[in-house]
Structure formats: C-alpha cells, structure tokens
Amino acid sequence: MQLQQWLSSLGPGGGAGTSDFKDVRSMLHALPSCLSLSPPSLIGLGALASLTAYWLATRPRSIRPPCDLRAQSVPVQGDASCRRSALLKDDNLLDFYYEDTKTVYDMFQRGLRIAGDGPCLGFRKPGEPYQWISYTEVTHKAQVLGSGLLMKGCQPNPKQFVGIFAQNRPEWVIAELACYTFSMAVVPLYDTLGLEAMVHILNLAEISLVICDKTEKAESLLANKEKGVTPSLSCLVLFNPISAALVERGRNCGVDILHLSQLMDLGRENLRAPIPPQPQDLAVVCFTSGTTGKPKGAMITHGNIASNTSSVIKILEGFFVIRQEDVSISYLPLAHMFERMIQVSMFFHGARVGFYQGDIALLMDDIKTLRPTFFPVVPRLLNRIYDKIQGSVTSPLRRAVLCYAVRRKQAELNSGIVRNNSLWDRLVFSRIQASLGGSLRFILTASAPISPTVLSFLRATLGCLIFEGYGQTECTAGCTFSMPGDWSAGHVGAPLPCAMVKLADIPDMSYYAKSGQGEICIRGPSVFQGYLRDEEKTAEALDGDGWLHTGDVGQWLPNGTLQIIDRKKHMFKLSQGEYIAPEKIENVYTRSVPVLQVFVHGDSLQSYLIGIVVPDPEVFVDWAKGRGIMGSYQELCQNPDMKKAVLEDMVTVGKQAGLKSFEQVKDVYLHPDMFSVSNGLLTPTLKSRRVDLRRVFRQQLALMYGQAHA
Structure with missing residues (x-):
C-alpha cells in the first residue's frame, strides 16, 4: 500500500510529479504482482527509486540556443551574400545595450554603480596573493590623474592624444580611464614597434605626453627627442621609480620627466570635475602591428566600442551573464583591441580583472593563484595546452581512457550540455582543469583560426564554454561570434548584432559571392572611422558605401555561420x-x-x-x-x-x-x-x-x- 501511495505521488497530481518520472513508475509497475517484498527490500527499492528520481530532477540540462541554430543569420534585403544576425528583429543594427552606456566612460560608471567598493583591478608580487583596487578607488585615481594631465597642458577634448607605453598593469587602465574622464584619446605604444615605427606614430599623432612603465622605455623616447626626430614630445610620466640623472637628461632636451605620484599630487591640488566624452568622440587610435609597412592608426570611437561590447552581451543574454564575482586574467597586450574589449565587458558588469606579473613564464602560476573564471586566449596558446595534454599521455591504456572520456563529453556537448562535474571530469579531466585555476566558466579565442580538432577536444576536457570570434582592429574587435548552444567547430559563428557581413567577388582567386564565397566585408556601428591622417589607406580599407574590406576570404555555411577559407592579404603568385x-x-x-x-x-x-x-x-x-x-x-x-x-x-x-x-x-x-x-x-x-x-x-x-x- 505504501508503495502504491508513493507511486501515486509521482503522478501528475503529486506535488513533485512530472513527466520525467514516467520511466521510474513504469519500471516499478512492471514488477510481477506475485512478488512478495520484505520490508528491507522495500527500503532498498525505495532508496533506488529516490536516487533515480533525484538524478532525473538534477541531471544536466541542455542549453537552449537564442535562435534556430539551422539559421543563425538571415539575408539582408534578399541578398544571400549579405547577412545579419538572426537575433535582430529587422535590419537595424545594435548601437548600444542601455541608454546610459554609450561610451567607455559610461560603461565603467555602470560597473562602479554595481560594485562600488568591490574589487576592480588586481595585481600581485612574486609568491604572494592578489591585491585589489576597488572600483571607487580606480574612479577617484582616474579623476586625479586626469586633472594632473590637464595641468601639464593636455586639452579636455578627443583631439588630445596621450601615449601609453607600458605592459599590462592596473596603472595602464587607470591612465586610460583618466583620459576618458576628460574626453581625451589614448594612443597605445608597444615594445616591438621598432624605432622607425615609434617615431612615425609620435609625429603622426603629434603626441606631447607619454605615460611609461620602465626607465628603459623613457630612455628610448628621450633618445629620439635628442636626435630631433620627435619635436612634439615634451613630457614623460613613469610608473616605476626615476633617477635624478634621467630627470636631468630630460631637462637638457626639453622633456619634463615626472613620476606618476608627482602627477597625481598635481591633480589632487587642482582637481577638476569630469568632462565625459560623447559616443562620436575618438576613444583610441590603435596602431596596427605592422606585419608589412608602417603601422596605420585605426581611429576607434566610444560608440564603436559600445556597439561591439553590447553585441556580445546581446548574444549571451539569458544564457551567460558576467557576474560581479567573475574575474579575467589580463596578459594579452592592452595595446590591441581584443584585450581591451574583454576588460570593458568585465567593467560593464562590475567584475574583476587580475593582471599577470609581466613575465609570460609565470603566467600559469598567476592563473593558478587568481583562479580566473574568464580566460581570453589566442589559438597558439590553446594549441600549446592541447599539445601538452596529448604529450602527457604516454601509455596506450591512458590514451584509450582519455579518448573514450573525450568522446563521452563531446556527445554531451552535441546534445547541448556543458559542464565540469561529470564522472569523466572527476576521473580524467580534473587535473587539467585545475592547471587553469579550476574555476573557468568562459573562454574566448580570437585573432587567428583554430583547428576544429583542438577546439572540440578542449571544449570536452576543460568543461567550460569556449567561444570563437572573428574580426580585426578596424571593426573594433569582433564582427562574428559563436552562437550559444552551437558547439560545432570549423566556423567563426554568425554576424554580431552590430554588423552586417557580406562577401565580395575576388575574380583572381575564383571566389564569387553568388557561390557563397568571397572577401569578407563589414558594415555597421562598430566599423572604425578610418586611419589617422591617411586618406589613401582609409580609401583602400573603406569603400564609398562604408564597407570595410578585411582581406580575408570566407564562405557562408548552410546554417548561416561564416567559415574562413583563405586570405587575400599576404598573397603572392x-x-x-x-x-x-x-x-x-x-x-x-x-x-x-x-x-x-x-x-x-x-x-x-x-x-x-x-x-x-x-x-x-x-x-x-x-x-x-x-x-x-x-x-x-x-x-x-x-x-x-x-x-x-x-x-x-x-x-x-x-x-x-x-x-x-x-x-x-x-x-x-x-x-x-x-x-x-x-x-x-x-x-x-x-x-x-x-x-x-x-x-x-x-x-x-x-x-x-x-x-x-x-
């Protein structure tokens, strides 16, 4: 009788009953009626049934994609070669997510409202835990530093370019935010530019003030000034300690050299109210890395950044939300837009960014200490992780177990389940996951193609979301992005809501848009404004209709995703x-x-x-x-x-x-x-x-x- 009552409780009329329990009920009803069950047997059967019911209630759920994965993009005005995101209601592209977050300054202010005195920027010394600077403190420091910049002759408008020549560290972000607090634009510099390129950038942007981290960088800039090749340079601000000899050397060639604390003191004594930028104002002039020729300065506005960030948030809404307790590891160069967009996304949600120590050899130790939940990577690093895992499996038995476990996890992925708590995670993958901190929720790979084999393998072994994006500096960062729920590999996703993507004919290479292949072209609110003071190069990149020509070759797949198949740039016969x-x-x-x-x-x-x-x-x-x-x-x-x-x-x-x-x-x-x-x-x-x-x-x-x- 008790068994019958328990079975009834599982039915539609029971408080806990759902259709998920039908198999359990059928199994128990199928017991022969003549079977006589002793009390211990009933207890054991009840325990088994309870465990089964618990598993059914708590089993991993598949992810519901935000759109039909068979049609992730749709043609624009009937043109199959030109497509936009299926998440949009019409052909109007996404400019911003919230009315009050149209600039980088606005987005950081939103993070400040969420987090307040909560941690924002993290750093560590060798062998020590991370120390944190709060959102409130970062905001105050930025206002103070910005006020100091104004006292050194910088003007509060987007035509004022301030150079930042430093490795990733909290002061980098504070200096950038200081510029945005007073509507100035940032020009990032980096070590590998070389002498000629550095001189070219300083003169082209007419940069008078550069913020540096190390004495060696200040000395290299002074050497150019002493030669008379960078006449506009008049002030250097250093994060690290400075010597009297360096100050004297600067004075002799007309360059004022200050430590960051001195500029901050000047700002405190002359504190100014913020003069926030507008969406159309320049935020950054990001110089390309110069694989060929002189670097070109891509002009990126606050509106460009807002639309790009908002589009990623739009794709992930209702599926993955960055939380205040999330933390990203910062080691990819801040001189490039990929890392900067990751950080803006974190700040938008009041989340944390922890910086590596500046030595790539110590990155894994930093990761284990920080335990990031968000990990931006480039394919070369994922390839290294993949190779290390494969190289560590030497015996045939261990390799067979690994392969079987990967297949089981990939089968779950194919059904839309992403998790790191399965039996295979505990038995096989836990050490791999622990080597990356053990807390990863989200990995984003970009900047170059990644092998489908590597991507599928790591999605299984790491047990977290791994998305792939595609884009370039000239479209702020990304123009396509993996759709949540689509864990297939071999493509770079569908267009972001801020971008239309079309394919243009390349007759010399026999690629034609009518066949779904051609040069990838992008248009939308995240496309840059052109190259700084270079109309010729701008005209080569942007056509008369505002389409950015990427130089990459793609093809549309039947499900509306984009596949990169070739490269028009760097080609030869x-x-x-x-x-x-x-x-x-x-x-x-x-x-x-x-x-x-x-x-x-x-x-x-x-x-x-x-x-x-x-x-x-x-x-x-x-x-x-x-x-x-x-x-x-x-x-x-x-x-x-x-x-x-x-x-x-x-x-x-x-x-x-x-x-x-x-x-x-x-x-x-x-x-x-x-x-x-x-x-x-x-x-x-x-x-x-x-x-x-x-x-x-x-x-x-x-x-x-x-x-x-x-």
Whole structure:
C-alpha cells in the first residue's frame, strides 16, 4: 500500500510529479504482482527509486540556443551574400545595450554603480596573493590623474592624444580611464614597434605626453627627442621609480620627466570635475602591428566600442551573464583591441580583472593563484595546452581512457550540455582543469583560426564554454561570434548584432559571392572611422558605401555561420601563375606533431614553396627516437634525416587537409629557436612578421632555392 501511495505521488497530481518520472513508475509497475517484498527490500527499492528520481530532477540540462541554430543569420534585403544576425528583429543594427552606456566612460560608471567598493583591478608580487583596487578607488585615481594631465597642458577634448607605453598593469587602465574622464584619446605604444615605427606614430599623432612603465622605455623616447626626430614630445610620466640623472637628461632636451605620484599630487591640488566624452568622440587610435609597412592608426570611437561590447552581451543574454564575482586574467597586450574589449565587458558588469606579473613564464602560476573564471586566449596558446595534454599521455591504456572520456563529453556537448562535474571530469579531466585555476566558466579565442580538432577536444576536457570570434582592429574587435548552444567547430559563428557581413567577388582567386564565397566585408556601428591622417589607406580599407574590406576570404555555411577559407592579404603568385595564401598553409602544417611554428615562403620566380620550421622541443626528441634517430634537440635540427622525416609528415598532414600539390612545401629548414615577440618575429598578437622573417632567414631561403638549381 505504501508503495502504491508513493507511486501515486509521482503522478501528475503529486506535488513533485512530472513527466520525467514516467520511466521510474513504469519500471516499478512492471514488477510481477506475485512478488512478495520484505520490508528491507522495500527500503532498498525505495532508496533506488529516490536516487533515480533525484538524478532525473538534477541531471544536466541542455542549453537552449537564442535562435534556430539551422539559421543563425538571415539575408539582408534578399541578398544571400549579405547577412545579419538572426537575433535582430529587422535590419537595424545594435548601437548600444542601455541608454546610459554609450561610451567607455559610461560603461565603467555602470560597473562602479554595481560594485562600488568591490574589487576592480588586481595585481600581485612574486609568491604572494592578489591585491585589489576597488572600483571607487580606480574612479577617484582616474579623476586625479586626469586633472594632473590637464595641468601639464593636455586639452579636455578627443583631439588630445596621450601615449601609453607600458605592459599590462592596473596603472595602464587607470591612465586610460583618466583620459576618458576628460574626453581625451589614448594612443597605445608597444615594445616591438621598432624605432622607425615609434617615431612615425609620435609625429603622426603629434603626441606631447607619454605615460611609461620602465626607465628603459623613457630612455628610448628621450633618445629620439635628442636626435630631433620627435619635436612634439615634451613630457614623460613613469610608473616605476626615476633617477635624478634621467630627470636631468630630460631637462637638457626639453622633456619634463615626472613620476606618476608627482602627477597625481598635481591633480589632487587642482582637481577638476569630469568632462565625459560623447559616443562620436575618438576613444583610441590603435596602431596596427605592422606585419608589412608602417603601422596605420585605426581611429576607434566610444560608440564603436559600445556597439561591439553590447553585441556580445546581446548574444549571451539569458544564457551567460558576467557576474560581479567573475574575474579575467589580463596578459594579452592592452595595446590591441581584443584585450581591451574583454576588460570593458568585465567593467560593464562590475567584475574583476587580475593582471599577470609581466613575465609570460609565470603566467600559469598567476592563473593558478587568481583562479580566473574568464580566460581570453589566442589559438597558439590553446594549441600549446592541447599539445601538452596529448604529450602527457604516454601509455596506450591512458590514451584509450582519455579518448573514450573525450568522446563521452563531446556527445554531451552535441546534445547541448556543458559542464565540469561529470564522472569523466572527476576521473580524467580534473587535473587539467585545475592547471587553469579550476574555476573557468568562459573562454574566448580570437585573432587567428583554430583547428576544429583542438577546439572540440578542449571544449570536452576543460568543461567550460569556449567561444570563437572573428574580426580585426578596424571593426573594433569582433564582427562574428559563436552562437550559444552551437558547439560545432570549423566556423567563426554568425554576424554580431552590430554588423552586417557580406562577401565580395575576388575574380583572381575564383571566389564569387553568388557561390557563397568571397572577401569578407563589414558594415555597421562598430566599423572604425578610418586611419589617422591617411586618406589613401582609409580609401583602400573603406569603400564609398562604408564597407570595410578585411582581406580575408570566407564562405557562408548552410546554417548561416561564416567559415574562413583563405586570405587575400599576404598573397603572392608562383611562377606558373598559381595564387598562394601562406597563412592558410601554415595553419595546416602546425597540426604536424613535430612542428611548433612554421613560416611558408614563395617567390614569383619560383614554381614551388619552401619553409622555415621550428620543431616542438617538448616532443621532437622522443618523436625522433621513435624513428630510430638519436641526439639532442639542437643536433636533431641539423640532422638531414630528421629534416626529411619532418617534411614527409608535413606533406602527409597537408594531403589530409586537402592542400593542392603546389601548396605543399618542397623543402624546409629546421630552426631551433622559437619565433617570438621579443626577437621581433611575431607581432604582439602572435602573428608572423613576414617581412622580418624573410629578412632574418634570407640566407636559408636563398640556399634552399639555390640547391634546387644546383
């Protein structure tokens, strides 16, 4: 009788009953009526039924996507090659999320209202926990610093450019906010620009005041002033301690040198009320990293930033909301828009940003200490995480368990379930997740394509949301973004609500919009205003109808997402007339096990490609042993048999990826040292500096082509 009453309570009339329990009820009713149950048996059966009911009630729920995942974008005015987000009601694009958040200043003020005295900016010393500066304190410091800038001759308007030449740290953000508090614009500078480019930027923007972190940077700027090549420079402000000798040196060439505290003192004594900017005002002139030619200054307004940030929030609304207790790790260069947009999004919600110590070798220690919930990354870092996981699994049994666990988690993803508390997470993936702090909720990857294999694998193993975005500085940051609930890989999502995206014909490459392929073009409120004082380059990027031509080649997939398939920029022809997009080929070759980095080179007088390869030092020696070749990493890089083996593996990977025969390299040079930002071979966003790579390896490249003709 008690059993029957309990069963009845599970029915539609019971307080806890739902259709989810039908299977349990059916199972129990199916027991033979002649079965005699003792009290202990009833208790055990009841416990089993209770556990089953608990699992049904608490089992992971699939994510409900905000739109039909089969139609994530829709044609604009019937033109299938031009599309906008399916989240919009019509063709009117999104400018801002709230009426009172139309500028970066407004968005930080919203965070201040939410968090108040809560933590905002975090920093740490070696071996110590993070210390935090509150939203209230950051706001006050920004007003004080901004008042000090005004006392040093800066004007409170968007035509006043202030240079910031420093690594990521709280003072960077406070200095930026100080400029916005008084409607000034920021011009970020960075180490790898080089002397010529730095002089070009200072003169083009007519920068009189630069805020630096280290003495070495101030000395490099003073050297230019002493040579007479940067006449407008008149004041340097340093975060780090300054010497009397440096102050004297500056005085001798007409540059006033102050410590940050001195400028703050000046601001406190002459505190001014904020003069906030308008949406149409310039916020930042972000100079491109200059993979070729002189850097160009992309003019980004407060409205550009507001629309881009608002669009990401719009996509995630009702699905993922940044909370006040969320924290992001800041290590990607603040001189570029990707990291800045992440921070604006965090400040918008009153969340926290913790800075790394400034040494990339200590990043993992910073992550474990900070325990971020939000992790912006570039594909190179995700590739390294993937390779480390794969390299740590040596025995066949452990590899089999890993593969099975990944498949089970990927099956959950395919049904819309994202979690990090499954049996497989506890048994297999917990150590991997702990290495990244153990608290990740959200990862965003951008700046370059990522392998679908790596993306799918890490979505399973890390147990958190991983989104992919696509864009460039000239559209503020992103123009497409993964749709929540769509955990497929191999595309960069659908257009953001702030952007229309169309494909334009590229006849030379046989890409045509009518076939759903072509150059990716963007229009909308997040598209930049042009390049600073460079009408020619602006006209090349922006056509008469306001479309930004990206130089990337994409195609629309049937579900309305965009796939990047080629690159128009950095293209060249081989002697037989075939067009080559080297970056596409490099992305394929980095999936070769022994390859860490690769630079593909071609010459219009030659009929084939060659390459510079940096083998992965963590796997190269063991990979060689597996082929019966012994030696140190350095020795193996000089071994002709190893070069042949690496080349063969690359060609095999290339065939599997569908590279044509003329897209495969015919010879390689194994180089033992990584391309890096510090040696000038990578940009701060970790893209190859192609001009510099050709210059550094000109002898090896010439030798490879010369040997072929010998």
